[in-house]
Amino acid sequence: DTAVSQTPKYLVTQMGNDKSIKCEQNLGHDTMYWYKQDSKKFLKIMFSYNNKELIINETVPNRFSPKSPDKAHLNLHINSLELGDSAVYFCASSPTPAGTEAFFGQGTRLTVV
Amino acid sequence: QQQVKQSPQSLIVQKGGISIINCAYENTAFDYFPWYQQFPGKGPALLIAIRPDVSEKKEGRFTISFNKSAKQFSLHIMDSQPGDSATYFCAASHGGSQGNLIFGKGTKLSVKP
Numbered sequence: 466d467t468a469v470s471q472t473p474k475y476l477v478t479q480m481g482n483d484k485s486i487k488c489e490q491n492l493g494h495d496t497m498y499w500y501k502q503d504s505k506k507f508l509k510i511m512f513s514y515n516n517k518e519l520i521i522n523e524t525v526p527n528r529f530s531p532k533s534p535d536k537a538h539l540n541l542h543i544n545s546l547e548l549g550d551s552a553v554y555f556c557a558s559s560p561t562p563a564g565t566e567a568f569f570g571q572g573t574r575l576t577v578v
Numbered sequence: 579q580q581q582v583k584q585s586p587q588s589l590i591v592q593k594g595g596i597s598i599i600n601c602a603y604e605n606t607a608f609d610y611f612p613w614y615q616q617f618p619g620k621g622p623a624l625l626i627a628i629r630p631d632v633s634e635k636k637e638g639r640f641t642i643s644f645n646k647s648a649k650q651f652s653l654h655i656m657d658s659q660p661g662d663s664a665t666y667f668c669a670a671s672h673g674g675s676q677g678n679l680i681f682g683k684g685t686k687l688s689v690k691p
Binding site (some may be wrong): 469498505506507508509510513521555557561562563564565566567568569570571572 | 610612614616619620621622623624627665667669671672673678679680681683684686
């Protein structure tokens with residue numbers, strides 16, 4: 466069983482479209498995250514949720530909206546996609562808000578054309 | 579502002595050699611320092627982590643050295659193998675509800691046979 470699973474693994478879409486990435490963890494962790502990895506491999510936090518509550522919202526355009534229906538799921542919806550949104554998006558989970566023992570999913574490679 | 583600085587950006591080591599990657603941090607509130615390993619097309623995976631109350635932690639061929647006064651920590655890979663070829667990220671976080679992992683920019687390690 467995959468601990469943190471993301472779908473889809475690859476996503477190719479046109480500019481202006483709206484898309485969603487889903488994430489589920491079966492580790493029983495209380496905290497989930499979305500990270501963005503750019504073309505230079507830099508990993509940057511976007512959002513953090515603890516027990517379904519948003520605790521970190523970095524300077525991310527409001528076209529990005531996370532949703533946590535329960536503490537095992539954290540989805541990312543992106544409106545009006547732009548070329549600059551092309552990146553690999555990672556979901557992660559941790560037993561603590563500080564990110565200790567954080568476990569990452571396999572990533573979703575988003576390509577906006 | 580880059581809170582965790584990692585060097586070198588890339589590293590080539592012969593099989594059997596020692597790989598050393600260094601990180602420096604600025605925020606003295608950081609109290610958790612993990613290293614992650616990422617293979618192409620995969621998510622980052624936790625390799626080893628240290629807290630500031632110890633100066634060294636060893637797990638198999640991987641060792642973290644920690645210097646609190648200098649605000650530096652490093653990863654040593656002994657007897658480096660071609661299978662260790664990957665991108666390595668140091669990270670840091672502090673406890674509390676607003677803590678999250680802040681990553682260095684990564685080091686691409688190539689171990690030559």
